[in-house]
Amino acid sequence: xxxxxxxxxxxxxxxxIEHRSCGLPFNQRRVxxxxxxxxxxxxxxxxxxxxxxxxxxxxxxxxxxLVHAAGDGVPAPGASVDDAPxxxxxxxxxGVRERLIGLxxxxxGPDAGKVVRKLREAPDSEEGLATCLESCRKVVKLTxxxxxxxxxxxRGRELLH
Amino acid sequence: xxxxxxxxxxxxxxxxxxxxxWMVVSLKSQIPGGVVGSKWNIVILLVAMFTAGYMALPFFNxxxxxxxxxxxxxxxxxxxxxxxxxxxxxxxxxQELTE
Numbered sequence: 546x547x548x549x550x551x552x553x554x555x556x557x558x559x560x561x562i563e564h565r566s567c568g569l570p571f572n573q574r575r576v577x578x579x580x581x582x583x584x585x586x587x588x589x590x591x592x593x594x595x596x597x598x599x600x601x602x603x604x605x606x607x608x609x610x611l612v613h614a615a616g617d618g619v620p621a622p623g624a625s626v627d628d629a630p631x632x633x634x635x636x637x638x639x640g641v642r643e644r645l646i647g648l649x650x651x652x653x654g655p656d657a658g659k660v661v662r663k664l665r666e667a668p669d670s671e672e673g674l675a676t677c678l679e680s681c682r683k684v685v686k687l688t689x690x691x692x693x694x695x696x697x698x699x700r701g702r703e704l705l706h
Numbered sequence: 707x708x709x710x711x712x713x714x715x716x717x718x719x720x721x722x723x724x725x726x727x728w729m730v731v732s733l734k735s736q737i738p739g740g741v742v743g744s745k746w747n748i749v750i751l752l753v754a755m756f757t758a759g760y761m762a763l764p765f766f767n768x769x770x771x772x773x774x775x776x777x778x779x780x781x782x783x784x785x786x787x788x789x790x791x792x793x794x795x796x797x798x799x800x801q802e803l804t805e
Contacts, residue, residue, distance in 0.1 A: 687742050688742055689740045690740055
């Protein structure tokens with residue numbers, strides 16, 4: 546497993562956190578909670594001290610459809626524990642970027658890699674992110690799914706405003 | 707061994723088609739869907755058809771004329787469809803990137 550891979554919770558994963566319907570063992574549940582759509586495997590490892598075989602647990606969660614990977618080689622973001630991070634140090638654009646990345650992971654699932662990479666490389670300003678979002682919409686429309694492109698763009702614009 | 711320019715040209719053509727086949731198949735994983743992805747399976751199918759046709763070239767002299775004419779007409783038809791798909795894709799991509 547690539548330690549730069551970023552994992553996202555699936556709808557089933559989010560549901561499991563709330564309802565415990567799968568009856569996950571303690572360590573698997575802990576890792577599922579740690580998965581936030583921004584931290585790489587390396588960062589999860591650092592935060593999950595005491596949990597052996599983190600990678601195997603992630604693979605098991607992936608097999609059960611509780612998490613999905615956002616593509617290999619995506620540069621790791623700054624560590625954050627929250628699922629919906631608020632702007633930090635007054636840097637609103639950075640907060641919006643993280644939310645856009647989370648949104649891309651939610652909508653595009655395992656195909657989010659390219660879009661996540663583009664969002665990470667976007668300038669740290671609202672204009673820069675808006676331009677990048679427009680560009681991501683085109684990439685998704687051409688290579689992933691037209692409906693998902695429109696959803697990403699619509700919900701992304703809401704986050705930007 | 708006698709130098710046969712036709713064999714050389716056919717060999718180069720087959721090699722080029724095999725390279726093309728490798729490219730369309732490896733690109734598939736990067737284009738799971740969307741405007742391009744939806745057409746990509748047809749492109750793969752056409753390239754596979756051309757590759758098979760090119761590889762059969764050295765045996766064309768053993769095929770009866772009637773069947774050969776039929777094969778060639780289908781290859782031409784496939785070629786026309788391939789060109790239409792490619793041009794339409796390029797058109798859509800340019801439109802999308804310039805709007």
